[in-house]
Amino acid sequence: MKTGLFAMFERLAAPPPPGTGAWRIRTEDGRGGVVLMEAGRVCWAHHDHCGRLSDEIERRYGISHTAIHDVIQACRETHQPFRTLLVEQGYLTWPQLASVLGEHTCRSIVSAARSGVRECEWIPHQGGGYAPVATISLPQAACRCVALIKGLPAEALEASLETMLAGEAAGLLIHVDSRLPFAASAMPVTWQELHAWLTWVVRIDGLCRLPSRGYVTGRGRGGGWAMWRADAMVGLAVTTSDDAQRRLLLRVTSALADWTVDQPA
Amino acid sequence: MNDSLDLDRLRRETPHCAGIAWFAGSPLGLVAASGEPAAAAWPSWDEVAKAAPALLHDGPVASPEVLLRLPAAMLLLAERPTGVVAVVVELTHVGAGMAVVEARMMASQVGA
Numbered sequence: 321m322k323t324g325l326f327a328m329f330e331r332l333a334a335p336p337p338p339g340t341g342a343w344r345i346r347t348e349d350g351r352g353g354v355v356l357m358e359a360g361r362v363c364w365a366h367h368d369h370c371g372r373l374s375d376e377i378e379r380r381y382g383i384s385h386t387a388i389h390d391v392i393q394a395c396r397e398t399h400q401p402f403r404t405l406l407v408e409q410g411y412l413t414w415p416q417l418a419s420v421l422g423e424h425t426c427r428s429i430v431s432a433a434r435s436g437v438r439e440c441e442w443i444p445h446q447g448g449g450y451a452p453v454a455t456i457s458l459p460q461a462a463c464r465c466v467a468l469i470k471g472l473p474a475e476a477l478e479a480s481l482e483t484m485l486a487g488e489a490a491g492l493l494i495h496v497d498s499r500l501p502f503a504a505s506a507m508p509v510t511w512q513e514l515h516a517w518l519t520w521v522v523r524i525d526g527l528c529r530l531p532s533r534g535y536v537t538g539r540g541r542g543g544g545w546a547m548w549r550a551d552a553m554v555g556l557a558v559t560t561s562d563d564a565q566r567r568l569l570l571r572v573t574s575a576l577a578d579w580t581v582d583q584p585a
Numbered sequence: 586m587n588d589s590l591d592l593d594r595l596r597r598e599t600p601h602c603a604g605i606a607w608f609a610g611s612p613l614g615l616v617a618a619s620g621e622p623a624a625a626a627w628p629s630w631d632e633v634a635k636a637a638p639a640l641l642h643d644g645p646v647a648s649p650e651v652l653l654r655l656p657a658a659m660l661l662l663a664e665r666p667t668g669v670v671a672v673v674v675e676l677t678h679v680g681a682g683m684a685v686v687e688a689r690m691m692a693s694q695v696g697a
Contacts, residue, residue, distance in 0.1 A: 530655075
């Protein structure tokens with residue numbers, strides 16, 4: 321990559337408040353792209369080198385271009401968002417929409433990063449915002465991009481992480497040999513937390529390498545953390561209440577022996 | 586105050602304890618120890634001293650107590666007003682839950 325993926329995300333992570341608008345991107349090859357954001361979360365992205373979202377929807381779910389064209393026409397007539405209509409008219413379910421949007425967004429960001437980002441300009445949204453459905457946090461987008469580049473299924477990695485987090489802890493899945501994050505929790509993790517937690521996990525791994533299926537946990541005032549390992553993949557979970565910490569530890573201790581997670585080659 | 590004899594006595598009284606150590610100072614250094622952290626992730630108490638501050642203070646939530654579960658041992662790190670105590674309990678004859686109880690009981694007698 322001419323411009324590192326994480327350098328690009330550093331830029332994307334600092335939209336002026338309230339963080340709703342578009343990053344207009346120009347890459348070294350003269351191509352354009354855009355990353356739409358809603359309250360600091362990623363809505364959708366596109367880069368000229370990346371295929372169209374409609375092509376991806378057709379490929380994954382077999383919805384014809386004619387049907388998609390009809391939805392677009394309806395959008396223009398009713399001023400409803402394209403994605404909402406896709407679901408309301410029964411072409412996709414919300415999880416299918418979230419999945420295809422997420423993959424298209426991450427492919428576009430990777431495409432822009434690979435082409436080398438020359439300009440990245442913030443355009444505030446003039447209206448009330450984009451459709452906030454199916455947005456993902458910047459750390460989630462960054463981790464999915466890493467998984468995409470490494471050829472691993474991003475959604476399966478997130479599902480593995482969530483079996484431990486259960487939606488009540490924030491966390492990351494980190495491949496300690498490559499020092500890369502492969503999944504971020506549904507519970508929001510800030511960009512600064514991603515950086516700090518990744519650095520800390522890699523440091524701890526250097527000081528005290530957990531054996532596979534081992535874990536380490538700490539409890540502080542109002543919450544705590546747990547870190548566990550399966551081969552070269554380390555999970556980190558952070559809680560903000562004593563009850564959530566107790567339940568987290570119970571899940572880790574009972575599920576770790578059978579916990580499965582995809583590993584990079 | 587702890588000395589190596591205190592720690593030897595404590596370890597003798599707890600049959601599953603593989604090692605106990607007391608650290609103090611900045612940077613954290615070994616003051617006294619009985620046994621070895623051999624069943625744990627580290628080859629020596631000096632390695633424990635290097636990792637302890639990062640585990641106790643630098644994580645996502647500062648934690649006065651850290652538990653490390655390994656295949657054959659449970660290691661407890663506990664912060665005290667004047668230092669850090671580390672206890673290693675072997676898991677060959679005792680479950681993880683009981684190991685934590687034993688480790689906490691031992692740690693409570695050091696540096697309080």
